[in-house]
Amino acid sequence: MVKALNAGLKRAMGDDENVLLLGEDIGKLGGVFRVTEGLLDEFGENRVLDTPLAESGIVGTAIGLAMNGFRPVCEIQFDGFVFPAFNQITTQLAKMTKKHSGAVSMPVVIRIPYGGHIGAVEHHQESPETYFAHTPGLRCISPSTPNDAYWMIQEAVRSDDPVVFFEPKSRYWQKGEVDFSEHGAELHVSRLVRPGSDVTVLAHGAMVTTALQAAELAASEGISLEVVDLRSISPVDYEPILQSVRKTGRLIIAQEASGFVSVGSEIAATVAERAFYSLEAPVLRVSGFDVPFPPARLEKSFLPDADRILEAVDRSLVY
Incomplete structure (x- = not known):
């Protein structure tokens, strides 16, 4: 799934030069789980941005970028770290389009590795999806296979609404076939x-x-x-x-x-x-x-x- 997400992000960035990545250690390190590995070399530091350890700042910056025509993809390093950005996500990002009667779109993706099964320490194994599913204005999705991960991350990037993209971190190393044809997985289909x-x-x-x-x-x-x-x-x-x-x-x-x-x-x-x-x-x-x-x-x-x-x-x- 890690490689599928990486390939999906790479394709999305290749298709649209307005797609940017923001997050902690996502550049040279390639992210804690290596989801963004190699993308800095491929697209440069103007499109793959290592940020300070400030989740509120990451999402706040993404909101500003979206208002100016970009499609930012934010990585929250671990599920429990999203809460410093909770205010930005639920009171700003989710409401901005409605507040402006549809005149302002918010094509922001927030990637969150979530869930347990990896034996991690406190605030590294939580499942916070209900908080965001409860908030009108946010789309929330979670892939379970590499194929879904590859296609759904691209669909999320193309969405004009904010998408909270929950990645089951315990399945990052799960293998599976990926269909690289043009017939990808739809975003909101069970x-x-x-x-x-x-x-x-x-x-x-x-x-x-x-x-x-x-x-x-x-x-x-x-x-x-x-x-x-x-x-x-x-x-x-x-x-x-x-x-x-x-x-x-x-x-x-x-x-x-x-x-x-x-x-x-x-x-x-x-x-x-x-x-x-x-x-x-x-x-x-x-x-x-x-x-x-x-x-x-x-x-x-x-x-x-x-x-x-x-x-x-x-x-x-x-x-």
Whole structure:
């Protein structure tokens, strides 16, 4: 996924000279995860800018650049570091276009490596997507495969609205085929990734791989799980989700983030509203617990795994 994101950014910058990259250590170092490696040599220091350690300044500068015709792509080094820029993102970036009755567009991408599974220290393994999905004016997406990462980062750069691009850092080293043709992945479309008949499992980001692992284990016991990749956190593409639920009659939503007032909560409520008569069991959620993200040694106790998804499957099937 790292190489796919790098290739996607490189193509976006080659296609449009107004695309700029901003972030901490993204130039000579190539970023902590090497997503921007080599881009400084390719495009120069006027388009790949190493910034001070000031996330509010990064996003504030990007807003000014966007107002002057550029398409800035900001890298937030780790998920927990985005909060110093929270005011800029939610009170300025998200509202600027509406405030000017559409006369000002905000083509800003904010890349955030997020989630756990890497054994990192405090503020390096959080899942803050709900904060931004809750904010009108922001588009929030999360790829789960290298192919999606390659195409979705380009679509995000082309968007005239601000996009918060959540990159599941635990899948940075996951390999997969990338289709470099002109038929890329659309930005706000949910996708069926494994057909099944008994229970639908909906996930996004790193949890898609976990859901697929659960589906393999369930298949060995004669249970057929259908896995849907959310892909777009906001706006949500509900039709593939509802089609799946109407077929299976059951839905489990898996996410790394804590469960209370979360993306999973919103989707569960909406599915209950729009597909109530198709449900054979309550919508169940499998999530991180409602506590601050624990020290690295305890992360496996906090993060959902295939076993926790399968436990929810068992509960769903007893109804």
